[in-house]
Structures are given as C-alpha cells and as structure tokens.
Amino acid sequence: MASTQKRIRDFHMAAIVTVLFCGYVSSCGPGPRLVSPRKYKKTSPFVLKQHVPNVSEYTLGASGQPDGPIKRGDPRFKDLVENHDSNVIFRDEERDGSDRIMSKRCKDKLEVLAIKVMNQWPGNPPEVPAVKVRVKEAWDDNLLHGETSLHYEGRAVDIATSDRDRSKLGTLARLAVEAGFDWVEYESHGHVHCSVQSDSAAAVQSGGCFNADGMIQLKNGDRKRMSELQIGDNVMSMRSDGAFEYSEVIAFMDRSD
Template identity: 50%
Template sequence: MKQSWWASLAPLGLLAACTWLGVVQGCGPGPGYGTRSRPRKLTPMRYKQFFPNFSENTLGASGRAEGKISRNSERFNQLVCNYNPDIIFKDEENTSADRVMTKRCKDCLNRLAIAVMNQWPGVHLRVTEAWDEDGHHPPGSLHYEGRAVDITTDDRETKKYGILAQLAVEAGFDWVHYESRYHIHCSVKADKSEAVERGGCFPGWARVTVAGGKQKTLSSLAPGDRVLALSGTGQVIYSQVLLFLHRDQEKQSLFLSLETAGGHRLVLTTHHLMFLDPDCGHREHQAQFASRAKVGDCVLISTAGGQTEKSRIVSISLTESMGVFAPLTEAGTLFVDGVLVSSYALLEDHNLAHWAFGPLRLLHSLDQLFWRKTAKEEQSACTKTEKQFGTLTASDKASINKHDNGSEPLAVKDQEQCFLEISDVHWYARLLYKFACIFLDSNVFQH
C-alpha cells in the first residue's frame, strides 16, 4: 500500500506549526471551553499526608529501591551534582553529598526552586538531605541512590511547609510526604525505570459508545468509527476516530483505576489527560494528568439523554492490564466507559495539544476528500488479502514461503503494511513530541 500523499508533506507543516506552539492557552471542555485558564489554587498538604496515595516503593509512586550507590561503584557515575545558586544545601557532612542526585531528581528540584521563589519572593529552597553515603537511613531508602531529598524553605517557617509539599508535587516529584514538622520528603523514579516511559493510553477492554448507541471495545475500534465525545462548545456529539496515537495489543502496562459514585470505572495510564473538578461545584472541568486525580474530585459522565453530569471519584487504585490504546478523535475528546477524557497525554494542556494536532486533522480531511475512493480500494484490498491468507493451510503457507527464491510472500507483506500505521506510537505523535521538547517549557510535561 502506497503511503498517503500528505505523509511526506506533513513534517513540513508540522515544523511551521510548532514554531507557534506556546501562543495558545485554554481550559477544558464545559462552560467557557476555549477561554484562558485561571491559575489553580494550591491546597496545602496536611501533616503526615503523602501523594500519590501509594507506598513510596510501589510502581504508582517512586518504585522499588535498586541498591545502595557508593562513590566507588559504577552507578555513581550516573549521578550528577546540583550547583543551582537558588538552592541552599545544608551539607553538614562537608562532602557536598547533599548536591549529589539523579538527573531526574535534579530536574524536579530545580523546578521546585523556581516555584518557591515565585510563591514567596526572597525565599529560597533548602535541601537538608539528599544522597546518603554514611548509612543514616533505613535499608532500602532511596536516599542511598540519590533519588530522594528532604527539603525546607531557607527561612524555616514551618507554616509554609504544607504549600511547599504541594509545590513539590507540582514540580514533578513522583512521591511527596509531609514526613516531619521540620521537613518535606520527596523522591523520584529511577532515571531508567520503565515507569517513566512516555505515552498515555487505555486498556483494550475499555469501552466507548459508537454511533447508534452500541458499545465497542477499544481493541475492536477502527479509524472511521464515530464515538461519543464532547465538542468544544460543551455539546455531546459523535466524533470520528481519525487514527490511533498509540496501539499495542501485547504491551503490559500499569494503569490507574478510578471508580465514581455513579458506578463508572475509568482505567487509564497516569499521564493521560482527563477532566477534573476538585470542588465538584460550578467550575469548568480542567484537563489534568490522571495522576493528579484525588478521591472527592468530580468527573463528567454521559447520561442516557445525551447530556453530562458530574460524578464524584470514590476510590483510586492501581491495576495491570494487557494492551494499550489511544484513539484520536476529531473533537479531541471521548467518553471511555462513560467518563469524559482527552485524546491526549504527556502535555498538561488539552487545548494546546488539540491545536498542535490541527495539521494532522486537516491533512486527514484533505486525504478523505480527494482520495476517499483510493482509500476504500486499499482498505478493501487489505481485507481481501487478510481473508485470503487466513484461509491458507499450513502446506499452502509453506509453499508460498518458498516462492520467489525464498522471499517473503506478497500476502504477508501486504498484510503487515495494512496494519503498520495502527501499531505502536503514531509517527506524528513522536515527531510532535520532539518539536515540543524544543519549543515548550518542560514544566508542562509529565515527569
């Protein structure tokens, strides 16, 4: 199957579009969709509270310990030193050990330092403990790997520590604990951990509502299907599935499972965008990473009358499942198992992500307009080839494999080509992420 005519031109269009990334801001679907988002009010973390609400060494938080790192170990070379002048390092050992940490920890700490100065002008972030080489912590502590820090503000005003903990969550630390009256404990995943792989999806068994009111699993969903979604004006509509940003039938992944008071259960990866209302009031729902969801937050669910209503989250847990699927709709939203979610992940700005995928939607529309007949013929050819190949006996397949001097049979090549575009991560999403890393502030990404 020949590549669509626009596939070779898309990178040029994307390059032009990405130069304007950052000029678009907005809020999520609901009343006021498309207006400029308001700053989120910080809620101080309570004493002894930790976030997320999992044990530090679980996959949902910072992950298991990988072993103590000493100065003479090979892994020590993977650690970095933090010489940020806006951070005060206690360094009571006079060995600069408090400056030693993983790169991921350093990046989070540097973001937090900026947030502290913005929150309290003239106040700086203070690190009282980072990498531990002297055995002052319990076995298995992430301090031994440079993945944990204990922090305060340099003025040591304990009344600020609840906000400081919340700022640490916002800065991207994978686990934050208001551990002591005198410091906040923060930690991160290992730099090479599988848990920090990029992407955002749903399991294959998750269901959507297609035109006509029938339910369909994401694993059986196909481009061209129309699924229940929410328009930019807040109307419940059926929106066409353009393609899959990520589709992998065999990938085993960790998901968040959120259950609502109305009996809905949404399962998705932590870095996928969903629409949350922390107050369950009359505010518009904001697009946030699923990892930010808390018990008591409200989500939007679809009702039988084609309307939406709020439903409160009553429990959050972790689950593992096979298969990852991320459909892109024309509207940029869809209802998965009755709960409104975004088509996008990784970038915590639904409007910006939807705008950035505009060139892909436009090119898809042009392709449908001018090459609809060709596309139908190719789809028919793919289906025909698949059916023909599926009816072959083992001996038939063996004889085909020997055909053409041992080359791969044409039927297999055609079949693989037909499914090439809907497997793994879509090329446009990969390219867009590379450009976004250049043009956008790293604070808007999932860390």
C-alpha cells in the same frame, strides 16, 4: 447480598487488571522533562503525614521499587549528578557535597520546584530576598535512613525553606507535587520528603509516552488500542489519591503515530 459482593469483587479485579495492563495513566509522564507529568488542581497545603499519591512510596504509581544503595565506588555512581542550582540552598552538613548529589530526574524536579518556591514567596528585594528551597538531605551513603531508603540512590530529597519557617512546609509539599516529584510526604515538623522514579525505569528512558499498541479501558466497557484513542473518549485513569475514575481526553500534548 452475596451477588452484590461478587460484583464488587469483579469490579475491583477488573480495575486492577486494567491498571496492570495499561500502566499508570497520566498524559506523557513520567519522563525527563521539566514540566510536571501530572496536573493537579491547586488545593490547600498538606497536613502533617499527608502524602501524594495516596499509595506506598515504593509502588508503581509512585517512585517504584529501590534499585539498591549506590556507594561512591559503585559503577552506578557515575550516573548521579551534582546540583549547583543557585536557586537552591544546600545544607551540606557532611561537608563533602553529598547533599548536592542526586539522580538526573531528581535534579530536574528540584530545579522546577526552586522556581515555584521563589514565585510563591518572592520577598521584597533588595531588603527581603525571595525564599528559596533548602535541601537538608539528598544522596546518602552513611546508611542513616531506613533499609530501603531512596536517599541511598540519590532519588530522594528532604527539603524545607531557606527562611526556616515551618508554617510554609505544607505549601512547600503542595508545590513539590506540582513540580512533578513522583511521591511527596509532609514527613515531619522539620522537612518535606520527596522522591522520584529511577532514571533506569523504562518509562523515564522512553520519555514516558504510551506504546501505540497499549490497550485502554473506556467508560462504556469497550477497549481500544492507544493509537485509536480520540479526543472526547473517556478512559480509566488514576487520581492522585490512588482512586480510579474515568477521565475525558481533551488534547494530545505529544503524539507520534
């Protein structure tokens, strides 16, 4: 029994060390591209309080640690952008345009989601217009959220649908995951919370690709450099629920030796 427990502990330590050394394994993401950095099978809508990935919002495998609140007078404020996508509805209850302000990465993901939402619920023009994503909250400098909220950095949005149909929120959350948000939670009966990694994160700045010298763990126990990776290799990776598994390499979406 003691020996079995030791082997389990050793396995867990090996898995943790592998993830810390290799980073979060998910093709060429995250990055500032408009395609989703992860591929998820289409599954059922979220249930209330469900979040993906199944780890804390502030962990490396999700949106990461906060960088700190950004005020209008902060030098970092100039790095935020305004979203004027006509496919998105902004509540703008503050009447100061703050719900349009967000990080570049957040804007990119929201624009992808906007297209997905209209494709999901196309309506019947001109009588019934397509459903659009509705932003209820984005960047905020009124400190109305939790102390470490990513809303203060423009890295989070609370969203619903333009028709205010709450029965659509579970599907909306699933679409947000497919759009590439780094963390999505069906947070309340009124909205879905989505957040992204910081634009200053090294992975985002470099496009999200792995370094050629990075080491990877193979299913047979061997390790090799990323530059030596071949189609057909089975490498340790992380599922959307945070569990470890070995996944077969089937293609290189973007490779430069």
